[in-house]
Amino acid sequence: MTATISTTSVTPTRRRRRSARLSPLLVAFVLVPFAVESVWVFWPALQGFWFSVTRWDGMTPPTFVGTDNYVELAGDATFRGALINTVIWLVLFGGLSVLGGFGMALVLQKERRFVGFYRAALFTPVVFSLVVTALVWRVFYQPDGIADTLLRAVGLEHLIRPWLADPQTALYAVILPALWRQIGYVMVLFLAGLKAIDPALHEAARMDGANAWQRLRHVTIPQLKGVNAVVLSVIVIDSLRSFDIVWSLTKGGPYHSSELLSTYMYSTAFQSLRLGYASAIAVVIFVLALAVILGYLVRAFREEA
Amino acid sequence: MNKLRTGAFHTGMILLSLLWLGPVLWVVVMSTRSFDDIAAHGVGSLPRSFTLDTYRQAWTDGGELRALINSMLVTVPSVALSLGLAAMAAFALSRFRIPGRRTILLLMLAGNLLPPQILLIPVAKFSELTGLYDTLWALIAVQVGFGLGFYTFVLHGFMRDLPGEIQEAATIDGAGTAQIFTRVMLPLTRPALAALGALSFTWIFNDLLWAITVLRTDDNMPVTPALLALQGQFVSSWNVIAAGTVIAAVPTVAVFLRFQRHFVSGLALGAVK
Numbered sequence: 001m002t003a004t005i006s007t008t009s010v011t012p013t014r015r016r017r018r019s020a021r022l023s024p025l026l027v028a029f030v031l032v033p034f035a036v037e038s039v040w041v042f043w044p045a046l047q048g049f050w051f052s053v054t055r056w057d058g059m060t061p062p063t064f065v066g067t068d069n070y071v072e073l074a075g076d077a078t079f080r081g082a083l084i085n086t087v088i089w090l091v092l093f094g095g096l097s098v099l100g101g102f103g104m105a106l107v108l109q110k111e112r113r114f115v116g117f118y119r120a121a122l123f124t125p126v127v128f129s130l131v132v133t134a135l136v137w138r139v140f141y142q143p144d145g146i147a148d149t150l151l152r153a154v155g156l157e158h159l160i161r162p163w164l165a166d167p168q169t170a171l172y173a174v175i176l177p178a179l180w181r182q183i184g185y186v187m188v189l190f191l192a193g194l195k196a197i198d199p200a201l202h203e204a205a206r207m208d209g210a211n212a213w214q215r216l217r218h219v220t221i222p223q224l225k226g227v228n229a230v231v232l233s234v235i236v237i238d239s240l241r242s243f244d245i246v247w248s249l250t251k252g253g254p255y256h257s258s259e260l261l262s263t264y265m266y267s268t269a270f271q272s273l274r275l276g277y278a279s280a281i282a283v284v285i286f287v288l289a290l291a292v293i294l295g296y297l298v299r300a301f302r303e304e305a
Numbered sequence: 306m307n308k309l310r311t312g313a314f315h316t317g318m319i320l321l322s323l324l325w326l327g328p329v330l331w332v333v334v335m336s337t338r339s340f341d342d343i344a345a346h347g348v349g350s351l352p353r354s355f356t357l358d359t360y361r362q363a364w365t366d367g368g369e370l371r372a373l374i375n376s377m378l379v380t381v382p383s384v385a386l387s388l389g390l391a392a393m394a395a396f397a398l399s400r401f402r403i404p405g406r407r408t409i410l411l412l413m414l415a416g417n418l419l420p421p422q423i424l425l426i427p428v429a430k431f432s433e434l435t436g437l438y439d440t441l442w443a444l445i446a447v448q449v450g451f452g453l454g455f456y457t458f459v460l461h462g463f464m465r466d467l468p469g470e471i472q473e474a475a476t477i478d479g480a481g482t483a484q485i486f487t488r489v490m491l492p493l494t495r496p497a498l499a500a501l502g503a504l505s506f507t508w509i510f511n512d513l514l515w516a517i518t519v520l521r522t523d524d525n526m527p528v529t530p531a532l533l534a535l536q537g538q539f540v541s542s543w544n545v546i547a548a549g550t551v552i553a554a555v556p557t558v559a560v561f562l563r564f565q566r567h568f569v570s571g572l573a574l575g576a577v578k
Contacts, residue, residue, distance in 0.1 A: 041416040041424060107314075107318075124325060132529075139348050278426060289419070
C-alpha cells in the first residue's frame, strides 16, 4: 500500500552509492538463511517430485515407475472423493469465510460503543490451535451434546444424528468449526484494508448522491483490490493446506466421507507407507496451489519493482 | 428509528458474540465438572458439580506438563532463530544492492507458499538420514526453514521503507555493517519484529502437521499433538479432555492478550504488503 509513496523517496538515495563491494558479512546474511531454507524447503520440494514417480515403502530404496502413480490416481475412487471434497471445502470454507469476514468487517468498521468487544469476540478463536478448536466443537457435536440439546429444545429432535460419524454430515460438521475460526481472521484483514481507504472518497460519493449500496459497490470494493487479492490467495492456500481440523475431528472418515487431499496424502504416506503414491497426491495439491502462488508472486514482484 | 437500528445492531452482535464465545466458555465450565456429573447428565447439560482435579489429571497423568515444556522448547528457539535469520536476510536484501536480490526474495517467499504436503515425506526422510528424526531439533529446523521466507518478505518490506539517511549517517560516523544492523536497523524494525514474533509464536505453538511428521515418541510431542493423544487416553472423561484443551490454549491466549496490538497489526502487515 505504501509502495507508491516510498518509491519516490527511495529513488534519490538509490542513486548514491551505498557500498562499493559486498562485504563477506552481507553475503553471509543472505546465504545462511537461504541455505537453511534450501535444506528444509527447496531441496525437499524437488525430492517430492522425484518420489512421485517412484514406488517406495520407506525401507528399501525407491524404484522408478514412471507415471504409474498418476495413472493409479486417475482410477482411485478415494482420491476422486478427496478431490471433490477439497473443492467443496474450497467453495464453502473459502467462500463463506470471505463473505462472513467481509460482512463482519463492514458491520464493525465504525468505532462505536462495544465494537472493540465484538471484534475481540469474533477474533478469539483465531489464537486457538485447530486441535483446540476441534475439541471445543467435539463437545458441541457429542451425542447429547450442545447441538442435540439445542435441537431438542426447539422440538427438532428428529434431526439428531451422530454428526461426525454420519457420512452424510461429517464433511459439513468439520467445515463449520473451520469457518468459526477463519471468519475472525478474514475480518481483521478486511478491517485493516477498510481503514486504509481515504474517507474523502466516501464523502465525495455521498455528495454526488450515491447511496450506501452504490458506495460499497463503487468505492469500497474497488479500493480494497489489494486486500482482496491477498485474502483470496490466503484462503485458497489455507483451504488446500487444511489438515489439522479434519485430522482431529474425523481423520477423513467415516468411509473417507470427509477426506481431503491433504489428509489422504498423510494417511497414504505415514499409515499405508506408500510414499511414492502419497508424493503423487502431494504433487496434485502443489499443482492446484500453483496458480495461486504464481498470482501472489506476480503481485509481490510488482510491488517490489 | 436510529435508536431502533442501534438496538438491532447490538442485539445481533451480542447473539453473534455468544455464538463465538459460548462454545469456549462451555469447555471452560465443563473442565470443572466431575466425571459422575457428566456421565449422569451428559456434556450438554448445565454444571452440577465443581472440581479442579481434572487439571491435575490432565497436567500429570495426561502428560500435559511434559508436552507444554516440549512446546516451549520448540517454539521459543524457533521464533528467535527464524526472526533473527529473516532479519539478516531482509537487511542485506533491502539496504544493499545485492545482485539478484529480488529473485532471492521471491524465491524465499515462494518456498513459504508451497503446500507442506509436498515437503512432508522428504523432510521426514531427511531428518531420519541426519539422525534428527524424533528429536525436537528436527521440529525446530523445519519450523525455521519453512517460516523464513514469509518473515523475510515482510521484514524486507518494512526495512525498505525506513529512510536511507539514518543508515548513511551511521556509515559516516564509522559504523560497520554489523553495527548498522544491530544498533540502527534492528531497533527501528522492532514494531514489525514484535508483530511477527507474536504471530509466529502462535503458528509454531499451534502446529500439528510438522510435529506428527518428524516426531514419533509420545514423550517428545508438543502440546497440540499431545492434546489429540489425551483424547485417546481419556476416552469418555470429557472433563479431563476439556481441562487439557484449556491448558493447551492458555499460552497462545496469553501471548495474544499481551501483544494484542502487535498481533492484529501483524496480520494486517501480511495483508497490506
